Amino acid sequence: MQxxxxxxxxxxxxxxxxxxxxxxxxxxxxxxKWSLLIVRDLxxxxxxxxxxxxxxxxxxxxxxxxxxxxLLEMGGIISKEEHPDSKAKVLYKLTTKGIDLIPTMVExxxxxxxxxxxxxxxxxxxxxxxxxxxxxxxxxxxxLKSK
Amino acid sequence: MQxxxxxxxxxxxxxxxxxxxxxxxxxxxxxxKWSLLIVRDLxxxxxxxxxxxxxxxxxxxxxxxxxxxxLLEMGGIISKEEHPDSKAKVLYKLTTKGIDLIPTMVExxxxxxxxxxxxxxxxxxxxxxxxxxxxxxxxxxxxLKSK
DNA sequence: ATATTCACTTGCATATTGCAAGTTATTTCT
DNA sequence: AGAAATAACTTGCAATATGCAAGTGAATAT
Numbered sequence: 001m002q003x004x005x006x007x008x009x010x011x012x013x014x015x016x017x018x019x020x021x022x023x024x025x026x027x028x029x030x031x032x033k034w035s036l037l038i039v040r041d042l043x044x045x046x047x048x049x050x051x052x053x054x055x056x057x058x059x060x061x062x063x064x065x066x067x068x069x070x071l072l073e074m075g076g077i078i079s080k081e082e083h084p085d086s087k088a089k090v091l092y093k094l095t096t097k098g099i100d101l102i103p104t105m106v107e108x109x110x111x112x113x114x115x116x117x118x119x120x121x122x123x124x125x126x127x128x129x130x131x132x133x134x135x136x137x138x139x140x141x142x143x144l145k146s147k
Numbered sequence: 148m149q150x151x152x153x154x155x156x157x158x159x160x161x162x163x164x165x166x167x168x169x170x171x172x173x174x175x176x177x178x179x180k181w182s183l184l185i186v187r188d189l190x191x192x193x194x195x196x197x198x199x200x201x202x203x204x205x206x207x208x209x210x211x212x213x214x215x216x217x218l219l220e221m222g223g224i225i226s227k228e229e230h231p232d233s234k235a236k237v238l239y240k241l242t243t244k245g246i247d248l249i250p251t252m253v254e255x256x257x258x259x260x261x262x263x264x265x266x267x268x269x270x271x272x273x274x275x276x277x278x279x280x281x282x283x284x285x286x287x288x289x290x291l292k293s294k
Numbered sequence: 295a296t297a298t299t300c301a302c303t304t305g306c307a308t309a310t311t312g313c314a315a316g317t318t319a320t321t322t323c324t
Numbered sequence: 325a326g327a328a329a330t331a332a333c334t335t336g337c338a339a340t341a342t343g344c345a346a347g348t349g350a351a352t353a354t
């Protein structure tokens with residue numbers, strides 16, 4: 001929690017970059033056990049609110065979720081918007097930078113599906129991607145852009 | 148540090164899987180700030196020993212390095228071998244599972260290069276990948292397999 | 295007007311990280 | 325052959341991050 005020059009309280013997390021290596025820079029933003037699960041929920045599971053993220057089966061703690069949402073926002077991966085249904089709700093969206101993580105996320109899924117026992121949905125998805133990767137990537141991107 | 152049924156001390160880290168989601172499963176193995184930097188050094192920088200990993204510019208602590216090497220080994224991503232030059236050295240290698248992370252790593256590099264200021268080497272690499280992704284992926288794979 | 299939902303925040307115990315200083319087994323130097 | 329250096333860790337401890345349970349305040353539903 002920091003204060004800006006207008007003395008208006010502003011939440012901020014400065015992301016330190018350990019080096020100019022692109023892998024290191026990426027990990028500075030999403031190198032933890034939770035951030036990419038939020039991205040996953042936004043990207044593949046049509047989740048958009050704090051409450052929906054909380055319900056994911058990995059059971060993220062409320063304070064950690066709040067912290068990671070802030071970090072992802074500071075990292076330029078997600079943004080907050082007014083929820084059309086209610087002022088009490090907050091709608092989270094992937095930014096362009098967040099949407100650009102689609103290929104990375106898909107490769108992680110392919111790798112994990114190859115080497116671990118995963119949910120049948122994941123295996124089916126992997127099969128589809130192997131048939132037509134570019135098509136699926138575009139489809140996911142379109143689904144996110146329209147919203 | 149655990150003890151196996153033969154009462155022979157064995158180092159072990161059990162990797163817990165929070166769900167059967169492939170992203171979550173992957174993060175259970177490499178979801179931290181350091182693991183993929185070790186993979187990077189093995190994959191792109193021809194580093195193979197504890198001492199070489201220590202010298203990377205992100206300055207990993209010695210105990211964390213030892214811990215992550217163990218975790219990566221338990222996760223099936225790296226393996227230890229005798230160093231041909233000396234008994235005092237240990238040679239770390241990517242397993243097949245580790246080599247299979249090439250596409251994920253390359254996508255992270257492409258994403259990071261697009262959205263951050265990174266080292267000129269990374270920009271040059273990104274340009275090459277954009278010209279012939281499949282070719283570069285194969286080339287990297289070949290370079291790792293032969294060793 | 296009251297209860298419930300929603301998005302957080304707070305306090306505190308526990309776990310992980312980071313730093314500096316060992317330790318032990320080689321290997322190199324003299 | 326003995327001493328110094330190298331390599332790969334380990335240990336102790338302070339600082340930081342995580343996880344859990346309970347609380348808060350605004351907005352909405354009853």
